[in-house]
Amino acid sequence: MSIAPESRILVTGAASGLGLALVRQLADRGCRVLATDVHTELPDPLRGLDRVAYLSLDVTQDVDWAKARDWVVEEWDGLDYLFNNAGVAAGGRIELSEMDQWQWIVDINLLGVARGCRTFAPMLKAQGSGHIVNTASAAGLVHPPRMSEYNAVKAGVVALSETLFHELKPYGVKVSVICPTFFKTNLTESLRGKDESANKSAAKLIDNAKLSADVIAARVINGVEKGRHIILTDRDGKIAYAAKRFARPLYYSMMAKASVQMSKKD
Template sequence: MTNLTSGTRVLVTGASSGLGLALAQQLAEAGCRVLATDVHADAPAELADLGDLTYLTLDVTQDAHWDRAHEWVVENFDGLDVLVNNAGVAAGGRIEFTEMDQWQWIVDINLLGTVRGCRRFVPLLKEQGSGHIVNIASAAGLVHAPSMSEYNSVKAAVVALSETLRHELNPFDVKVSVVCPTFFKTNLGTSMRGKDEAALRAASKLINGSDRTADGIAREVLKQVRRGAYLILPDRDAIMAYHAKRVARPVYDRMMFKAAARLAAKSRGKA
């Protein structure tokens, strides 16, 4: 069980929008002491007047920014109870459309940004003998749809990192959770990079057409973090996709092959 009530000290990355913003808001409303961070110089208006919440500029690709966040936490919180590695970006496209600078961009943010956060704060959590790391991955880290090679790869790596740390940190009473939602309404679609127009349109349609919201996903995530869950599947589609791959692999493969065929047909103007 992880306490997320009055006085709990939490750092959230990528807190200016989407799931990060929703998590920071709900944590602050629950009485937690929140350090909300993002790459932007100024905090969004949505984070104003939310109790014990402070905003700090943090580019997760920069070691110096993580050092500054660590110093702030030690000086102002005298420790940390929960680290939420949420900051992330999206990219899509079939492999021949993906360029190496795009791969490097998403690896630096989605994977190495999470790695940097864990590396910087794990010594503190181990010294405390307590704490909880919450890594935001994606259902794409568990089930690997076509035309998402970059995103699938980095999110799968975050899942692998989280499982490794779960075992590695258990002797120190430090918990680890990895969060794997499917598509929900967010601005991720508008910031998605890639040159495969057919794939980007398909991804944007799934994001914009979802009836799930960041607030709803955040509520489920925090409920399961409180329970100490490791693998958090916060929506029904994520649960179904995960179990379909595990117990009905031929059906899962047929679905993925059909999705790839539809995309190929659209790109050729046949559908």
């Protein structure tokens, strides 16, 4: 089912990357979009966009989610699509990942999504309609070495999304989870951690990626319209996930090779 003009849509992490691309493309379709991000003032990339309102929202804060819910009720009297997109990046060898780094990425990437879902699930259930779209990663389905915290939180988002897919289905509410591999974005700006080798490798993969956030956003919207639960946006992710599901020895061989290559750089 196509995303109809005038659909009421909330997007988190909307000031850059995939979130910004989604906002622009959804607004171009005639949707009404509430773009949210941690910035207290309207971010420059969102200025001048028709049909787009802005609200400061820190996904780690319950009070901000409550404000977003109140805004939606007062301005729109309901919500059609919730895109839980805000996220950050971290990775590296397990012994170099400190617990404050784990807490930081869990709070944003996993609990931020959980807060969004629990805030709006009652509204969507009462409506008997709506669609939650959670941004995870191919790292939530396949788990390369030296990405412990990132893999863990993205796998958590996949698990949460599958749980809610079943839990909310009787109420007419749909749930999708986005699982892209590397694409060009500003995610490298959020990279944290003491493992400089891992940070450099991640930055290189993102910077050299062939696909743009605009391309990924278009494929996400297409997947949502087709009602897909797991939305794989690129060939590499589809191959890796298929290998894990149907050719586990090949998948383990791929992960072992990657681990050996990384260890040679230590």
